Amino acid sequence: MVGRGDLYPWVNNGILRATIQVSENYKFRKLLQTLMILSGFFYYTETINKLFKPLRRYEIMDRYYFAYGSNMTLWVMSELCPEHGVVGAAMLSDHRLDFRRYSSGWRGGVSDIVYSEGDVVWGVLYRIGDVCHDALDAKESYGVGYTSTGVDVILQDGSHVHTITYTIIDKSPETILPSKYYLDTILEGAKEMKLPAHYIKFLKTIPVNRSL
DSSP states (O other): OOOTTTHHHHHHTTHHHHHHHHOOOHHHHHHHHHHHHHHHHHHHHHHHHHHHHHHHHHHHOOEEEEEOSGGGSHHHHHHHOSSOEEEEEEEEEEEEEEEEEEETTTTEEEEEEEEEEEEEEEEEEEEEOHHHHHHHHHHTTBTTTEEEEEEEEEETTSOEEEEEEEEESSOOSSOOOOOHHHHHHHHHHHHHTTOOHHHHHHHHTSOOOSOO
16 A cells, blocks of 8 residues: 555656646546645655654653642543653652642542641652643643642652642642542552552542532
């Protein structure tokens, strides 16, 4: 089978041009002319995409993002940011996981980090760029629901990384129980990313509300 890009060399060799010139059928000649134009277009389009896609991907992966809630889950992050890189499990020291804002979409409290000396929050460290960063800002209602902040996390190999994460701006004074679906989504991500067993066990003990 001849691929789209394979047609263009035919034009360079003059095969299509010669066929067009000798053909006495007007409709057939117009068809061949259209084919010649499209073959050149597809050839150049595919060539340009192949050349610039690796460069474009490299340029956007220029910062870190620490997720500790539903964004740890592969399907959530993939829908939100099709182009991202997974660095691995990471730990944020002197903070605890809490749920301090109600979400009508998740039908319950959504995750937050609260300063708590001696406690830790486990999550996932990603590499992201401008496009993903903008998508995260939109999802987290940046400036209204959440704000971003810089934190230092520790990877499982002991290395330290400075990264951005999100925290709730107007925190509820009390914990708002998450829905079972939301907590299950967090647990799914924790298992996918192989967070420590003791932390997964802790997540399973978090009480949920009775929403569907």
